[in-house]
Amino acid sequence: MTQEKPAVLLVDPIRTGARYKAAARDLGFTVASVYTVEYSAGSPGHAEGDDVSLYASDVDEVQRQVVAHGLDVRAVLPTVDTGVELADLVAHRLGLPGNDRALARARRNKAAMRTRALDAGLRVPEFRLVAPEGIRAAIEEIGFPAIVKPTMGSCSQGVVVISDEGSLGELDGLVTHDAFAVPITEWLVERYVRGREFAVNHYSADGEHRLVDIWEYRQPGDGDYDFPVWETVQLDETDPDFARLSEYVGEVLDGFGIGRGPSHTEVKANADGVFLIEVGARQPGGPAMEMWDRHSDLMRPYHDSIECYLGRRPSIMDKSPDFKAVFGSLVIRNDDVPGTLKAVHGVDELDGLPGIDRVMVECAPGDHVPVTRDSLAIPVSVFVTGPDQATVLATLATVRSLVSLEIEPDPSATG
Numbered sequence: 001m002t003q004e005k006p007a008v009l010l011v012d013p014i015r016t017g018a019r020y021k022a023a024a025r026d027l028g029f030t031v032a033s034v035y036t037v038e039y040s041a042g043s044p045g046h047a048e049g050d051d052v053s054l055y056a057s058d059v060d061e062v063q064r065q066v067v068a069h070g071l072d073v074r075a076v077l078p079t080v081d082t083g084v085e086l087a088d089l090v091a092h093r094l095g096l097p098g099n100d101r102a103l104a105r106a107r108r109n110k111a112a113m114r115t116r117a118l119d120a121g122l123r124v125p126e127f128r129l130v131a132p133e134g135i136r137a138a139i140e141e142i143g144f145p146a147i148v149k150p151t152m153g154s155c156s157q158g159v160v161v162i163s164d165e166g167s168l169g170e171l172d173g174l175v176t177h178d179a180f181a182v183p184i185t186e187w188l189v190e191r192y193v194r195g196r197e198f199a200v201n202h203y204s205a206d207g208e209h210r211l212v213d214i215w216e217y218r219q220p221g222d223g224d225y226d227f228p229v230w231e232t233v234q235l236d237e238t239d240p241d242f243a244r245l246s247e248y249v250g251e252v253l254d255g256f257g258i259g260r261g262p263s264h265t266e267v268k269a270n271a272d273g274v275f276l277i278e279v280g281a282r283q284p285g286g287p288a289m290e291m292w293d294r295h296s297d298l299m300r301p302y303h304d305s306i307e308c309y310l311g312r313r314p315s316i317m318d319k320s321p322d323f324k325a326v327f328g329s330l331v332i333r334n335d336d337v338p339g340t341l342k343a344v345h346g347v348d349e350l351d352g353l354p355g356i357d358r359v360m361v362e363c364a365p366g367d368h369v370p371v372t373r374d375s376l377a378i379p380v381s382v383f384v385t386g387p388d389q390a391t392v393l394a395t396l397a398t399v400r401s402l403v404s405l406e407i408e409p410d411p412s413a414t415g
Contacts, residue, residue: 004030005030006029008024008031008032008073008077008306009071009077010032010034011036012035015285020079023300023306031049031051032051034055037057063093075096075306077261078261091309097308098309103257106256110152111129114190120251121255125191126142126191128141129151145192146161146162147159147160147161152182155285157375157376160174163223192224196216196268196269197268198235198268199217199284199288202249204253204258204262205308208259212288212299216235231329232286232328234328236326249267252267253279256279261281262308263279286329287329287381289302290383291385294357304316326386326389331378331382332378332403333378333379334369335371337410339408341405342408343365344379344403344404345406349403353398355385355392356382357384360380361380369405369407
């Protein structure tokens, strides 16, 4: 049956899918969604807000279902990592605006990403692509510290840092499936880069890039880490690394054929330069888009993303965003042992505290709480705002002093 209105096709709209669906409908489009993996198709309520739901993982089948449903698709958008490659392949097949089809794989697979970066003259850590049985040999070649990652994962799930020979035992517990429940058949082993870590967010339209902001990932100490999320804060333009981060990531976007839509690029910087950790040709996760939406009179991030893929030029491209505050966030992690949650202390004390933007408690007493190794197992998150970075950092410290987890360890953990 032919739809009365033209459609926007959203690929795997699960985490922020409801906001994309609302924006597409607000812009006057039929909301069509395609779910590519069992993880997205099996997510509770995944099809809520859809006018049409498709289930396919290759270009030919997506095109067949688009035709069968009579969809007049005008834009194809990736909404999470799983959709990055397929969205641009489908857009190309349908003759719609998208990013460079020839580099679609390099924008998704971390090993292909490293190879493309070298071809484009971009600095990346030394790396090896291996099967599971080749990880130890690759670490021996690269040396310590090293970091091991699934090539198609997300949310830091399955990532393990190997700082020295004594930490090789971490390899015995490697996950077998990535964050989307897909079996892992290959791993990226690379030299661990010590230094400051950042997320650099852009919007692009017709090959032109607009920097939105830069966030720094902050850790509680100076040790090596495999999960970067502890505390994040927007970087001030006076920061000594700001200019070189902006310049380098602009080169990354050009090198990876990203000329359209939002992007989220993670990098590390030290005295040797700026290193690409990951380029995401999709919107940032975490607090960014949600806080942009609430605290800017220029940006409508979900609408703007759709506009880019429609081939239009959103207003963000012509003027830097006018944020009404500086942003920050933190997570209360379980860094000890797995166990049963007895209580989350101090959350009520955040009510009325200046600068508290949003508090998310993702567990309840009686829930089993694993050790926090990735973004899929965060017990508590807090978003904060302030007039400047110093105030934001002070508010984050106050939150951390108030909120804590009371966990009864599993018997196996104490034993």
